[in-house]
Amino acid sequence: MLSVRGLTKVYSGRTVVDNVSFDLQPGTVTAFLGPNGAGKSTTLRMITGLTPPTRGGSQIAGKAFRDWPNPAHIAGVLLDATAVHPGRTGGSHLRNAALLMGVPTGRVDEVLGQVGLGDAGGKKIGQYSLGMRQRLGLAHALMANPPVLMLDEPINGLDPVGIRAVRELLRGHAARGGTVLLSSHVLSEVDQTADRIVMIGNGRIVADGPIRELLSSHRSLVRGPDMAALAGALQRAGIRIQPSPDGQILADAPSQVVSDIAFKAGVQVHGITDHQQNLEELFFRLSGSNHR
Ligand SMILES: Nc1ncnc2c1ncn2[C@@H]1O[C@H](COP(=O)(O)OP(=O)(O)OP(=O)(O)O)[C@@H](O)[C@H]1O
Known part of the structure; x- marks a missing residue:
């Protein structure tokens, strides 16, 4: 549905x-x-x-986004929730958008309700919180009921209730056959929302x-009555190891491999579990980021 091929951007000689x-x-x-x-x-x-x-370049359903005659009908986009006129009400902002998209203005109340802004449509955007602006941006993206949603940090500024609502909305969109791409720093949220990760560093x-x-x-966590013997056996087999904070050995090999090595070396094992890597660890390991 969305195909990105060899996209490259160079700013002043720097490839970003x-x-x-x-x-x-x-x-x-x-x-x-x-x-x-x-x-x-x-x-x-x-x-x-x-x-x-x-x-x-990139294509959505076979065409570059900007080549679609009415792109809002193929992909809803939320890039910068603050880029809206503060003097307008949320409702009038969306009504203008509906007219531009060729969508009946009756849709405005529907999308406001969908994002939990049902009571705030008459309020000036300047009085919206960041979370409310995010919801408004999402309502804008949903307006023409497009199959694809592309959202840059959509849960930025949302409270836990808002985060859950957006999660359900996006999961619902995918369940109906939609395609969602969202960027996020909130890894725990992504863990619960996404099926797939594309990670960039x-x-x-x-x-x-x-x-x-x-x-x-x-990787696996292993312990035994003689930890030094266990460590020695793993190192002799070429497995990288490190101590884990709870006194076990964290071995750079799956539990099956570790237990085979220990068995062959005649070293007793009292416990072995697969080490469940969390998204945070994966993120920092693969993205090469030092931001903690
Ligand atoms: N118009 C521009 N001119 C020059 N450099 C730019 C421009 N826009 C972005 N960059 C640089 O490109 C790099 C990537 O920026 P980008 O905003 O795409 O990152 P990001 O992953 O979205 O980051 P963040 O999570 O902080 O929004 C950064 O080093 C940024 O400074």
Whole structure:
């Protein structure tokens, strides 16, 4: 549904997005993850035609986004929730958008309700909180009921209730066959919302795959009555090890491999578990980020 091929952006000789490619399928929520300055917004801006790529391109349902006669009907976009006129009410902002998109203005109340702004449509945007502006941006993206949603940090500024509402909304969209791409720093949220991760670090894709697969562990935690003997056996077998904070050994190998090595070396094992890597660890390991 959304196909990105070799997208590259060079600013003043500096490559900030470097040969980025990925494909998004209908029925999925994909999280676009990366530390500050990794190139997420620039990639989204290139997909939506706001920033011309230096090289490469992207297509939504077979056409570049800007080549669709009425692009809001193919993809709803939320890039900067603060880029709205503060003197207008949320309702009038959306009514103007509806007219431009060729959508009946009756849709405005529907999308306001969908994002939990049912009572705030008559209020000036200048009086909206950041979370309310995010909801308004989301309402704008949903207006023409497009199959694709591309959202830059959509839960930025939302309270836990708002986060849950957006999560349900995006999951619902995917369940109805929609395609969602969202960028986020809130890793715990992504964990619960996305099926798949595309991770970017220094402008390059560093991971791309189903979230469960990326998080599945290739490491294990092991303990025994003679930890020194256990450590020695693993090291002799070429397995990298490190102490874990709870006194066990964290071995760079799956539990099956570790237990085979211990058995062959005649070293007793009292416990062995797969180490469940969390999204935070994966993020910092793969993105090369030192921001903690
Ligand atoms: N118009 C521009 N001119 C020059 N450099 C730019 C421009 N826009 C972005 N950059 C640079 O490109 C790099 C990637 O920025 P981008 O905003 O895409 O990152 P990001 O992953 O979205 O970060 P954040 O999470 O902080 O929004 C940054 O180093 C940024 O300074």
